[in-house]
Amino acid sequence: MSKEQAYYVPEGTYWPIIGSIGIATLFVGFANQMHGVSWGGSVMALGFAIVVFMMFGWLGQVVNESTNGIYNDQVDRSFRWGMSWFIFSEVMFFAAFFGALFYARQLSVPWLGGADNNVFTPDLWNAFSASWHQMAFLAPGAELQSGTVMSFPAVPDSGIATATPADVVNPWGLPALNTALLLLSGVTLTFAHHALRAGHRNQIVGWLVATIALGSAFLGFQIMEYGHAYHEGLKLTSGIYGSTFYMLTGFHGFHVTVGVIMLTVILYRVQKGHFSAENHFGFEGVAWYWHFVDVVWLGLFVFVYWL
Amino acid sequence: MTEVLIVIVIIAILVALGFGLIGMLKGGKQGSDKMFRSLVTRVALSVALFIFVMFAGAMGWIKPNGMMIDAPAVHQPVQK
Amino acid sequence: MHGLIMVFGAIMPAFVGLGNWLIPMMIGAPDMALPRMNNWSFWILPFAGSILLSTFFMEGGAPAFGWTFYAPLSTTFAPDSTDFFIFAVHLLGFSSIMGAINIIATVLNMRAPEMKLMDMPLFVWTWLITSFLLIGAMPVLAGAVTMMLTDRNFGTAFFDATGGGDPVLFQHIFWFFGHPEVYIMILPAFGVVSHIIPTFARKPLFGYSSMVYATASIAFLSYIVWAHHMFLTGMPVAGELYFMYATMLIAVPTGVKVFNWISTMWRGSMTFEAPMLWAVSFVFLFTIGGFSGLMLGIAPADIQYHDTYFVVAHFHYVLVTGALWSIIAATFYWLPKWTGKMYNEFLAKIHFWWAVIAVNVLFFPQHFLGLAGMPRRIPDYSLQFADFNFISSIGGFAFGASFFLLTYIVIDCIRNGKPATARPWEGAKGLEWTLEPKAQYHSFNTPPSRKLIEAESQNS
Numbered sequence: 001m002s003k004e005q006a007y008y009v010p011e012g013t014y015w016p017i018i019g020s021i022g023i024a025t026l027f028v029g030f031a032n033q034m035h036g037v038s039w040g041g042s043v044m045a046l047g048f049a050i051v052v053f054m055m056f057g058w059l060g061q062v063v064n065e066s067t068n069g070i071y072n073d074q075v076d077r078s079f080r081w082g083m084s085w086f087i088f089s090e091v092m093f094f095a096a097f098f099g100a101l102f103y104a105r106q107l108s109v110p111w112l113g114g115a116d117n118n119v120f121t122p123d124l125w126n127a128f129s130a131s132w133h134q135m136a137f138l139a140p141g142a143e144l145q146s147g148t149v150m151s152f153p154a155v156p157d158s159g160i161a162t163a164t165p166a167d168v169v170n171p172w173g174l175p176a177l178n179t180a181l182l183l184l185s186g187v188t189l190t191f192a193h194h195a196l197r198a199g200h201r202n203q204i205v206g207w208l209v210a211t212i213a214l215g216s217a218f219l220g221f222q223i224m225e226y227g228h229a230y231h232e233g234l235k236l237t238s239g240i241y242g243s244t245f246y247m248l249t250g251f252h253g254f255h256v257t258v259g260v261i262m263l264t265v266i267l268y269r270v271q272k273g274h275f276s277a278e279n280h281f282g283f284e285g286v287a288w289y290w291h292f293v294d295v296v297w298l299g300l301f302v303f304v305y306w307l
Numbered sequence: 308m309t310e311v312l313i314v315i316v317i318i319a320i321l322v323a324l325g326f327g328l329i330g331m332l333k334g335g336k337q338g339s340d341k342m343f344r345s346l347v348t349r350v351a352l353s354v355a356l357f358i359f360v361m362f363a364g365a366m367g368w369i370k371p372n373g374m375m376i377d378a379p380a381v382h383q384p385v386q387k
Numbered sequence: 388m389h390g391l392i393m394v395f396g397a398i399m400p401a402f403v404g405l406g407n408w409l410i411p412m413m414i415g416a417p418d419m420a421l422p423r424m425n426n427w428s429f430w431i432l433p434f435a436g437s438i439l440l441s442t443f444f445m446e447g448g449a450p451a452f453g454w455t456f457y458a459p460l461s462t463t464f465a466p467d468s469t470d471f472f473i474f475a476v477h478l479l480g481f482s483s484i485m486g487a488i489n490i491i492a493t494v495l496n497m498r499a500p501e502m503k504l505m506d507m508p509l510f511v512w513t514w515l516i517t518s519f520l521l522i523g524a525m526p527v528l529a530g531a532v533t534m535m536l537t538d539r540n541f542g543t544a545f546f547d548a549t550g551g552g553d554p555v556l557f558q559h560i561f562w563f564f565g566h567p568e569v570y571i572m573i574l575p576a577f578g579v580v581s582h583i584i585p586t587f588a589r590k591p592l593f594g595y596s597s598m599v600y601a602t603a604s605i606a607f608l609s610y611i612v613w614a615h616h617m618f619l620t621g622m623p624v625a626g627e628l629y630f631m632y633a634t635m636l637i638a639v640p641t642g643v644k645v646f647n648w649i650s651t652m653w654r655g656s657m658t659f660e661a662p663m664l665w666a667v668s669f670v671f672l673f674t675i676g677g678f679s680g681l682m683l684g685i686a687p688a689d690i691q692y693h694d695t696y697f698v699v700a701h702f703h704y705v706l707v708t709g710a711l712w713s714i715i716a717a718t719f720y721w722l723p724k725w726t727g728k729m730y731n732e733f734l735a736k737i738h739f740w741w742a743v744i745a746v747n748v749l750f751f752p753q754h755f756l757g758l759a760g761m762p763r764r765i766p767d768y769s770l771q772f773a774d775f776n777f778i779s780s781i782g783g784f785a786f787g788a789s790f791f792l793l794t795y796i797v798i799d800c801i802r803n804g805k806p807a808t809a810r811p812w813e814g815a816k817g818l819e820w821t822l823e824p825k826a827q828y829h830s831f832n833t834p835p836s837r838k839l840i841e842a843e844s845q846n847s
């Protein structure tokens with residue numbers, strides 16, 4: 001035995017079962033809401049409230065235990081392992097959507113157009129030519145029955161037209177601005193990180209506020225961008241381009257929102273003096289998360305808008 | 308060529324991010340240093356990549372994929 | 388629904404439970420690293436299970452598209468209850484991911500300080516590698532069902548060719564999850580068998596380190612062979628060839644394992660208590676399933692076998708006589724440590740022979756049915772298949788009934804069993820056997836010494 005070491009086992013808590021109830025309520029409500037059940041929305045909101053309550057309670061308890069110095073290094077390392085592999089699972093989640101994007105763009109859309117002379121991809125429609133983010137939307141006055149999927153190929157004289165409005169997907173406008181904003185937030189966060197390691201608390205606060213502001217600005221512009229795209233006819237329902245565009249950017253936006261909230265909590269904890277130059281895992285975890293979200297956006301910007 | 312370069316830089320960014328994760332995992336002074344260095348690298352690379360992409364776009368080396376056509380625009384249907 | 392319940396509701400929770408109970412004991416830790424998160428991952432299960440089962444009572448019936456829920460069966464043509472099914476899968480995914488994160492943190496961080504990685508028992512090794520598979524695969528499943536959800540309710544076109552998507556895309560994403568998933572279910576089984584066979588052969592495990600490397604190779608390969616489930620979807624020939632060869636490659640590490648188990652038994656002084664019976668029959672029957680898998684993995688031959696009862700027979704041989712067998716073997720092997728009492732060996736042997744005969748009557752004829760051309764998933768098969776199906780049904784009822792006896796044996800053991808010693812199997816190695824006969828809630832409050840670890844290591 002090199003040195004005596006006692007294991008730490010935390011005391012019991014009810015938060016996990018509360019969280020399970022909350023998350024199940026949220027999903028049951030959501031499913032009912034989609035099926036048009038009247039109480040669906042309120043149950044969903046209730047479930048969400050329970051989840052938020054659980055988050056505050058559970059994390060608050062952990063923060064308390066941490067600041068009271070109950071944890072040892074081993075617990076700290078367990079948290080680090082937990083956070084790292086959680087993020088890895090997030091990477092895999094986004095990978096599924098990026099995979100769908102690449103597959104649709106490189107394989108399924110060209111095949112639909114008859115590329116490769118593959119025996120399995122015969123000509124489906126004479127008038128159809130495959131081009132990426134070709135969108136279908138209704139000409140004014142035309143109506144589609146609900147439940148039908150908008151047809152993707154251009155169908156002459158049927159009221160369905162395809163178009164590729166250039167500025168919806170033009171990377172020079174808002175997307176470029178948003179990329180710049182988010183990258184800048186990565187820079188300011190790095191300054192905050194540096195300040196924390198050097199022990200300048202006032203500077204940390206400043207840089208963190210800047211990061212949060214940039215993140216929020218990003219979200220605001222993203223909403224504008226959605227409004228614009230939607231107005232131009234790019235919708236979730238407008239074929240595979242709309243699907244991948246909204247799902248990828250939407251899930252990314254959700255992660256940015258979560259990131260902004262987490263950064264705000266970290267800002268609060270910095271002001272409370274929870275972190276030291278040596279011991280600041282909470283900050284590191286959130287910072288890494290933010291960098292991850294940042295890189296996902298860079299990937300989105302390059303692959304969705306450019307390449 | 309430009310595309311390949313962009314993809315390589317993105318992979319490099321992911322690697323730097325991954326090293327940051329390993330640093331966070333290690334913890335302690337060493338891990339903290341490693342994490343910080345990797346993240347600085349990743350931020351620098353990202354900014355550089357962004358500038359390069361915009362520059363390449365301005366020079367016309369790459370086109371926004373709105374104008375990209377993946378399959379022949381005029382396609383002759385097989386006579387049945 | 389049968390497949391979903393068996394995969395997500397039976398095999399996986401059973402192994403996760405076994406892992407959560409055994410791993411801390413095996414690595415000399417008091418408990419799992421993140422007990423609260425673990426607790427959460429447990430409590431999600433009853434809720435997710437209830438949501439999943441509640442679909443049986445909904446209008447339009449439960450999801451009726453098998454555990455693979457291919458689009459468009461699960462999107463365009465599915466009952467409304469599918470949305471509940473999707474959320475249940477999301478919840479099960481959260482639960483699995485948290486469980487896996489916890490096992491990784493426990494094994495890598497809570498291990499006794501004196502225990503090196505290559506001292507770890509194989510069950511711990513296989514679970515560690517399984518956890519990596521879980522974390523890599525489950526989020527992809529979450530992505531797949533999310534796309535399904537939006538396709539169903541928000542008009543996206545991921546799996547809809549009229550919008551430029553592709554139903555085959557679903558199969559790619561699903562099997563990128565699905566293939567690692569089948570190894571998630573079998574790797575812990577390998578670990579269990581690697582404990583039982585050395586114990587009753589009274590020899591150290593043959594080729595410990597090659598077992599570890601074989602497990603890791605299987606895990607790696609499992610990520611790059613997914614499309615061998617999709618040979619008939621019209622992939623380019625180059626793709627078919629690649630996936631065929633990569634699939635063949637998996638036979639190599641799996642063969643290493645089977646030969647290692649046999650070499651462990653070679654010239655051992657073997658006895659056949661119930662756990663050993665299950666373990667030996669695991670090796671035998673799992674290998675049958677492995678060989679039929681090899682046959683299915685050959686792309687040109689798969690054109691004949693695809694979607695027939697041959698496939699059904701194959702995966703029931705690997706999952707029932709593989710994964711489930713090892714769970715039952717593990718139950719008997721560690722039951723004394725769990726209850727502090729011994730089970731009735733005589734009844735256990737009767738149960739074994741009953742089950743092993745029944746399961747073969749149940750599944751072996753399905754090979755013949757499949758080769759004769761009976762397709763999977765049909766409500767009414769043609770007349771010439773009736774006889775074999777009849778035999779198969781008899782086996783099915785007999786096999787199902789055997790579980791009443793198993794339940795009785797376990798309850799009888801808890802109630803009336805004779806007290807067990809701390810190490811009821813004299814050939815058993817492992818830190819768990821150094822604890823008191825009935826393991827306590829928190830096993831090791833001070834780490835075990837290097838000497839003890841070495842004495843109990845499988846790698847010595």
